[in-house]
Amino acid sequence: MSLSCIFGLTACLNYGVSAIPAEDAILIGDKCDFARQIASSEFDGPTGMGIVVGESLEKLGLEFEWVKGGAARKREILFACQKFDAAFDNRSSWSNLDKWPY
Numbered sequence: 001m002s003l004s005c006i007f008g009l010t011a012c013l014n015y016g017v018s019a020i021p022a023e024d025a026i027l028i029g030d031k032c033d034f035a036r037q038i039a040s041s042e043f044d045g046p047t048g049m050g051i052v053v054g055e056s057l058e059k060l061g062l063e064f065e066w067v068k069g070g071a072a073r074k075r076e077i078l079f080a081c082q083k084f085d086a087a088f089d090n091r092s093s094w095s096n097l098d099k100w101p102y
Helices: 022-037 051-059 070-089
Strands: 012-015 018-021
Touching: 012 051, 012 070, 018 022, 022 051, 022 070, 051 070
Parallel strands: none
Antiparallel strands: 012 018
16 A cells, blocks of 8 residues: 555555555556557466566556466456456545546
């Protein structure tokens, strides 16, 4: 959880067990859009673009399981993205919307 969310300094998305600052939430949405365009084979192996994007999404706060197999891994990440998008679009999932950064 971000300190800026704890202290109410920015708009935050209440997602799962954490609060994600609006800037990171927007970035997660953009990276999820990019992940949808990546081939399933890129989600396999240590250096595929899907792995890089998945690691970035995880660091930003997207919650998903690292399952085996490129196609299964892509499905898992995209399912997490779908749930995240639903939370993002739900006004009641946000706190401090008056401090929206843009």
